[in-house]
Amino acid sequence: MSQYYEHYRKSSIGLALIDSLDELIQSGHINPQLAMRVLAQFDMSIADALSSRVRNRANFRAHLDNYRSLDDVWTFVLSNPTFRFEHESVTADKVKIVACKARVPGEA
Amino acid sequence: MANSTVTAVYRFVIDDVITNVRRDFEDMGVDETIMHELQRSWEAKLAQAKVAAMQPAEPAAAVESYPFEEPAYEQPATTSAQSSSSAPAPAPPAAISAPASSGSAHAPTLPPLPSLPLPPVPVAPPASVPYNYRVEQTPAANLANVASTTQQGEHGNAGRPQQYAPSRKNISTPGGGRNNTNNIPQHDGPADAGELEMMSRQELDAFIEKKIQEGEGLGEMTFTLTMSDRAARKMKRDGLGLGADGFTIGQVDGDDDDNNGTEDDTGLGSDLDDSDGDMDEESDNIVLCQYDKVSRTKSKWKCVLKDGIMLINGRDYLFHKANGDFEW
Numbered sequence: 001m002s003q004y005y006e007h008y009r010k011s012s013i014g015l016a017l018i019d020s021l022d023e024l025i026q027s028g029h030i031n032p033q034l035a036m037r038v039l040a041q042f043d044m045s046i047a048d049a050l051s052s053r054v055r056n057r058a059n060f061r062a063h064l065d066n067y068r069s070l071d072d073v074w075t076f077v078l079s080n081p082t083f084r085f086e087h088e089s090v091t092a093d094k095v096k097i098v099a100c101k102a103r104v105p106g107e108a
Numbered sequence: 109m110a111n112s113t114v115t116a117v118y119r120f121v122i123d124d125v126i127t128n129v130r131r132d133f134e135d136m137g138v139d140e141t142i143m144h145e146l147q148r149s150w151e152a153k154l155a156q157a158k159v160a161a162m163q164p165a166e167p168a169a170a171v172e173s174y175p176f177e178e179p180a181y182e183q184p185a186t187t188s189a190q191s192s193s194s195a196p197a198p199a200p201p202a203a204i205s206a207p208a209s210s211g212s213a214h215a216p217t218l219p220p221l222p223s224l225p226l227p228p229v230p231v232a233p234p235a236s237v238p239y240n241y242r243v244e245q246t247p248a249a250n251l252a253n254v255a256s257t258t259q260q261g262e263h264g265n266a267g268r269p270q271q272y273a274p275s276r277k278n279i280s281t282p283g284g285g286r287n288n289t290n291n292i293p294q295h296d297g298p299a300d301a302g303e304l305e306m307m308s309r310q311e312l313d314a315f316i317e318k319k320i321q322e323g324e325g326l327g328e329m330t331f332t333l334t335m336s337d338r339a340a341r342k343m344k345r346d347g348l349g350l351g352a353d354g355f356t357i358g359q360v361d362g363d364d365d366d367n368n369g370t371e372d373d374t375g376l377g378s379d380l381d382d383s384d385g386d387m388d389e390e391s392d393n394i395v396l397c398q399y400d401k402v403s404r405t406k407s408k409w410k411c412v413l414k415d416g417i418m419l420i421n422g423r424d425y426l427f428h429k430a431n432g433d434f435e436w
Binding site: 005007010011012013015016017019021023024027029030033034042045046047048049050051056057060061062063064074076078083085093094095096098100101102103 | 113120121124129153156159160394397402411424428429436
């Protein structure tokens with residue numbers, strides 16, 4: 001079975017899941033092992049959902065404050081980014097981008 | 109605009125995860141009501157985060173299809189009692205006996221502590237210290253499970269992502285603990301056997317019972333646990349609670365750092381952690397995605413990103429493809 005990235009766990013939906021699992025562990029209803037299985041499933045589900053169910057395109061411009069490439073993970077810290085979606089644009093002071101290398105289909 | 113699809117995608121993810129972990133719950137002998145409780149709690153938290161318009165659909169759907177709110181906490185009493193033998197939450201007697209037994213298990217290691225018999229323990233990776241500390245905070249039953257998880261070694265780098273999310277450490281105990289498998293019992297068992305630890309655990313159990321009896325959610329419980337844990341660590345760092353034996357062991361790691369001439373607060377991190385911190389502290393806005401291409405010409409950067417989740421100004425956005433132009 002191919003590997004799935006785990007960095008989406010840091011998203012809102014991932015953190016919410018982690019919180020919920022955490023509570024169930026703390027209350028003794030599930031063990032950490034089961035929680036890890038759920039998170040592994042989440043890695044798969046979110047990856048599938050993003051690749052197959054999201055069609056939005058975005059463009060953005062920004063000033064690049066800081067960048068790093070480590071183990072095929074790019075991290076960018078941007079200031080004053082402007083994100084343009086099809087029908088709206090969003091600006092922010094700062095944003096951090098964590099990008100894992102896109103998996104080529106067929107490659108593990 | 110992009111935000112409207114977020115709800116649909118999140119709903120798909122939640123349903124997909126719940127559908128696919130059903131088997132895992134069965135295999136582990138965990139009651140299905142727990143799984144539904146997980147779903148309910150997950151949706152509630154996501155709605156609470158207000159990153160997407162989840163509120164209207166979520167609570168109604170959850171209640172309709174899974175009317176388990178109250179039973180969810182009672183049924184587990186039997187389930188977890190069968191499987192793990194000590195379920196602290198539901199039954200008051202069990203809750204009291206759980207800390208008591210774990211306390212007596214640690215008790216023998218207490219007396220020698222004041223003389224500070226530092227074992228030549230390999231220095232734990234600094235980032236994992238808080239994880240270990242938290243391992244001890246979980247009920248005794250979970251501790252055993254952590255150990256077994258650790259040995260099995262599944263999901264090898266599972267702990268990694270959580271390093272970036274300080275407040276989620278609890279989940280990563282298996283992953284974090286695996287880095288120094290043998291250290292968990294050594295470091296933390298004795299350390300947490302201090303009076304303060306015992307006190308806080310009993311307080312905690314009392315608090316849990318109260319919450320359960322009142323039928324409230326468990327969210328506040330975790331919060332309290334984290335706070336007391338943090339407070340304990342702060343005391344340790346500040347050198348308070350000198351009489352509490354547990355803290356002397358807790359300084360096994362601290363001592364090593366001191367010997368290296370690093371300050372207590374900053375000494376916890378390696379160079380790698382420091383650079384992570386610099387990058388991490390920058391912003392609450394974050395984009396998690398994959399890249400197809402990153403290229404640079406002089407100070408102009410171009411990148412082609414895909415499959416992204418963005419949290420910008422408290423709202424979530426998703427994209428399939430994104431092109432970025434940066435100037436350095």
